[in-house]
Amino acid sequence: KLVLGIETSCDDTAAAVVDDTGKILGEALHSQNEVHLKTGGIIPPVAQQLHRENIERIVKETLCVSGISLKELSAVATTVKPGLALSLGVGLEYSLKLVDKYKKPFIPIHHMEAHALTIRLINQVEFPFLVLLISGGHCILVVAQGVSDFLLLGQSVDIAPGDMLDKVARRLSLTKHPECCRMSGGKAIEHLAQQGNRLHYELGAPMRHHPNCNFSFSGLHSNATRIIMQKEKEEGIFQSKIYTNCTPDLWLYLQKPLLLTISLGLQEGHLLSCVTDIAAAVQHAVALHIAQRTHRAILFCIKSGILSQPNATLVVSGGVASNQYIRRALQIVTDATNFNLLCPPPRLCTDNGVMIAWNGIERMRAGLGVLHSTDGIRYEPKASLGIDISEQVG
């Protein structure tokens, strides 16, 4: 069996061909990240236009690298939910044209289900297992009981951790920092946090009085913003205003200790250490919150008999899962509870075509949701994953 997977739910146009042994025959991806970094966030019509410009090339490239013709495919699998309406629409419209023309079965894919099952392409993980998905758009804890059978234990009640890290990074103008101008916000925070002292600022623990597995990151975001504003006031300068108009050259100039001291009246290196300390404190607070909530979910799974050791597994995926500090925090939790911790490789943690094709294979094998008629298929910008039992978790 050979499945072509197509992903356009957010800002990546991606495709891949995967076979039923999990072999990746070929893949291609066009990231819109650089365009969106410039505008300070995704503008849906811009994302739509970029998907339109790239989808055909990405699919053709994937087939070419795979050495597969459309006729040889067993099915086409495409993300139809959840995501940005304008982005999902491009992938769906293109896929429907393909399946109609080549008379192929169509497999509509839930983006979060695909993230959750990616690990099974890499490791032999049997159901059930616990999954933590932490990304720019999501933060959920689910038990995967089967290909299309999930229990939702908790999710963010406001923004996702990647979104929060991106917002703080923008407020600190890290996207203009010469060391990290090509990185995502989360990656930039991780990079600078390595040089910072996490104990210098206290961001607090969210949802302390909610003994469940839900998450909240907007309070941490406000606290970080307050600290940054306070710092700006104390110094009598507006750092981020300076950074905002800061070309990489100017940034380097500002960092030269002597010039910095003269031009801003600050102590040597102060500007930089304040930023790195904030990055470290933010990263620490996010890691701690994620680890504590995951710990509670693990204890719930053990207590309720949903999962039992020693073969119980926690899978962590999504863009934020590539953060080594957060991973170490989760490793401490899994070591203490005798769980295995598994993460797909970083390129399969962020959005990609492979996970969509693989989900197609899993669904074909399970005989679930393989459509031979495409009548009435729609994309769904909002879609939850699994049965919500979050109120029972405490």
Ligand code: ATP
């Ligand atoms: P979703 O998959 O939920 O629709 P998305 O496409 O934005 O959302 P991903 O591509 O999985 O999510 O991940 C992107 C997010 O991951 C961004 O918010 C980015 O800042 C964050 N991220 C990437 N690398 C790191 C890192 N090393 N540490 C922390 N966060 C990171």
Ligand code: FE
């Ligand atoms: Fe994603």
